[in-house]
Amino acid sequence: MLRESQNIAIKVLRKLDELAWSQKELAREMGVSPQQISKIVSGKENLTIETQIKLQNILDIPILASFYEREIKNVYDSIFTLAKRCAVLEVQVDQISAYKTCKIIKMDYRPFTQEYNFNSL
Amino acid sequence: MKIVCIFAKQLYAFHYKDEIYNEFDRNMDLWTDPNYLSEFGKKNKLQDVYVFVDEILQDAQVLENLLDDVSQRIKSSSSYFEALDLSEYDKKLPFQKGKIRFNKLRFYAIKIDVDCYVITGGAIKMSQKMEDHPDTANELLKLKAAREFLNSNGVFDDGSFYELLAEQNENE
Numbered sequence: 001m002l003r004e005s006q007n008i009a010i011k012v013l014r015k016l017d018e019l020a021w022s023q024k025e026l027a028r029e030m031g032v033s034p035q036q037i038s039k040i041v042s043g044k045e046n047l048t049i050e051t052q053i054k055l056q057n058i059l060d061i062p063i064l065a066s067f068y069e070r071e072i073k074n075v076y077d078s079i080f081t082l083a084k085r086c087a088v089l090e091v092q093v094d095q096i097s098a099y100k101t102c103k104i105i106k107m108d109y110r111p112f113t114q115e116y117n118f119n120s121l
Numbered sequence: 122m123k124i125v126c127i128f129a130k131q132l133y134a135f136h137y138k139d140e141i142y143n144e145f146d147r148n149m150d151l152w153t154d155p156n157y158l159s160e161f162g163k164k165n166k167l168q169d170v171y172v173f174v175d176e177i178l179q180d181a182q183v184l185e186n187l188l189d190d191v192s193q194r195i196k197s198s199s200s201y202f203e204a205l206d207l208s209e210y211d212k213k214l215p216f217q218k219g220k221i222r223f224n225k226l227r228f229y230a231i232k233i234d235v236d237c238y239v240i241t242g243g244a245i246k247m248s249q250k251m252e253d254h255p256d257t258a259n260e261l262l263k264l265k266a267a268r269e270f271l272n273s274n275g276v277f278d279d280g281s282f283y284e285l286l287a288e289q290n291e292n293e
Contacts, residue, residue: 002153006178009155014171041156043178 006043008052008063013041015059029058122270123289124239128192133233133286134240135267145228148243152181152226165247177245180224187221197236205229205264214271216264219243229260231267234279241267 016026023041027034032051039045040055047055056063125136125143136143142150151157158177162170190196205216217238219228225246230238242263244256251257276282 003178003182006153006155010159010171010174013155013159013174017170038156043153043155 002043004066005045005047007066008047008055009041009043011061011063012055012059015061019059026058030054124286126286127240128188128198131191131194131198131236132188132238132240135242135263144240144242148226148228149181149185152177152184152243152245161245177225180221180226183221183224184219184226198238199236202228202230202232202238213277214268216268227257227260229264231264231271233276233282237279237282239267239271239282 012026016023023037024034027037030037030051036045040047040051052063055061062069122138123136124133126132127134127143127145132145134143134145140147155174155178158174159170162173167173187196187201191198191201201219201221202217203220204210205218209215209217215232217230217232219230219240226243227246228240228243230240232238242260244254244260246257248254248257251261271282271285274285276285
């Protein structure tokens with residue numbers, strides 16, 4: 001609950017910065033006291049649905065979307081993990097093809113000396 | 122200036138005159154307040170204030186979880202605190218910092234005995250050296266003042282510390 005209130009507080013503060021609004025201006029727009037806004041942006045207020053809808057409409061931010069935001073974040077995280085895995089696989093494929101194309105040197109015994117023929121290297 | 126109990130026999134905190142809360146509650150309150158954190162970020166001219174706010178809120182959550190474990194004696198308070206610097210190791214009532222890896226939040230304390238600490242304050246770590254940021258520089262002064270207070274009240278070990286607490290409670 002606390003984390004949700006803190007996330008809402010961050011959204012509100014970020015939007016106030018974008019709009020260059022003070023907390024007092026927001027209080028006036030919402031028809032509430034500045035103390036009420038102060039509680040909201042400190043992230044410790046248990047917000048009513050009514051307050052959340054007011055914030056959403058006045059600031060034009062997705063206050064009630066935390067469920068979908070989490071889902072979207074999970075999808076992004078999965079894509080990021082897959083992309084990282086793909087990058088590792090690409091490197092491995094490159095290494096395998098480099099191995100295939102490299103020259104294989106066969107070291108034979110010289111029948112006469114019974115020693116390795118290093119000259120062939 | 123008085124000392125209040127946070128977790129019995131393990132963690133105490135100073136409650137300074139003119140402050141509403143003791144240093145433990147005051148700092149935890151600030152570190153979980155997005156409004157305070159965004160103002161702090163702007164004051165310190167950080168590039169992305171709200172990424173910083175989110176990071177600190179997460180750090181505060183990690184710290185809260187660890188201190189929950191300390192309160193339930195799953196972990197000891199000495200697993201969180203360490204000497205502020207090498208010179209503090211062999212001192213009486215040494216300065217301590219509460220530190221979690223990759224976490225910017227620091228509680229500062231004085232070690233009374235094994236697993237017994239008094240918090241003198243806390244800060245968000247913003248510089249390598251404490252002297253290089255006004256908040257941590259101030260915490261250093263608070264540590265010194267707290268040690269002086271304990272020395273002047275005859276505290277040198279856990280026994281004398283509990284005597285001071287008992288005296289304090291009698292006077293209230």
